[in-house]
Amino acid sequence: MVDNSSEDILNVLRKTYGAPKRIFTHEDPFQTLIMTIISQNTSAWNAAKAYAKLSNKFKITPEALGKGNIRQIEDCLRVGGLYRNKAKTIKNVARTIFDRYEGNISPLLDLSLDLEALYNSKNYAAVHLLLILHGRRCCKARNPLCKDCPISIYCPSKSLLDRND
Numbered sequence: 001m002v003d004n005s006s007e008d009i010l011n012v013l014r015k016t017y018g019a020p021k022r023i024f025t026h027e028d029p030f031q032t033l034i035m036t037i038i039s040q041n042t043s044a045w046n047a048a049k050a051y052a053k054l055s056n057k058f059k060i061t062p063e064a065l066g067k068g069n070i071r072q073i074e075d076c077l078r079v080g081g082l083y084r085n086k087a088k089t090i091k092n093v094a095r096t097i098f099d100r101y102e103g104n105i106s107p108l109l110d111l112s113l114d115l116e117a118l119y120n121s122k123n124y125a126a127v128h129l130l131l132i133l134h135g136r137r138c139c140k141a142r143n144p145l146c147k148d149c150p151i152s153i154y155c156p157s158k159s160l161l162d163r164n165d
C-alpha cells in the first residue's frame with residue numbers, strides 16, 4: 001500500500017469516473033430525500049422507475065406519503081428492491097416530518113448542513129458520489145475487481161485479496 005493522502009485517492013477516482021453528477025435533480029428537498037431512500041442498493045435506472053411509479057400514485061409530500069397506504073407504497077417500489085423496508089422508511093419519515101415539523105423539512109436540512117460543515121470537507125458530496133460509483137463499477141461487495149481497480153495501490157484490502165490468489 002502506498003502511503004498517500006485521501007486527496008490523491010479522490011483525484012484518481014475523479015480521473016477514472018469523471019466529475020460526479022448528481023444522481024437526481026429534484027429541487028424539492030423532500031423529493032430528493034425520498035429519491036435517496038429509494039436509491040439505496042439499487043441501480044439508478046430501477047430507482048428512477050420506482051420513483052416514477054410512486055409519484056404517479058402519490059403526491060411526493062410529507063402529508064400524502066405519511067398518510068399513504070403502505071401496501072400501495074410497497075407496490076410502487078417493488079421494482080427497486082428492498083421495497084418493504086423502503087416503503088416503511090418512507091412512510092415513517094414522511095409522517096415524522098409532517099407531524100413534528102409541519103411538513104417543513106428545512107430544520108432537518110439545517111442540521112445536515114451543520115454536520116457537513118462539521119466534517120469541514122468541500123469534497124463531501126463528490127466523495128460520496130465517487131465512492132458509490134466505485135462500489136458499483138469496481139469494488140463490488142461479492143466480487144471486487146481488484147486487478148482492475150484504479151486505487152488498488154492505496155487499498156489495504158487489496159493485499160489481503162492478493163494473498164488468496
Ligand code: SF4
Pocket residue numbers: 138139140144145146147149150151152155156157158
Ligand atoms: S483493491 Fe479491491 S478491495 Fe480495494 S478498493 Fe479496489 S476493488 Fe475494492
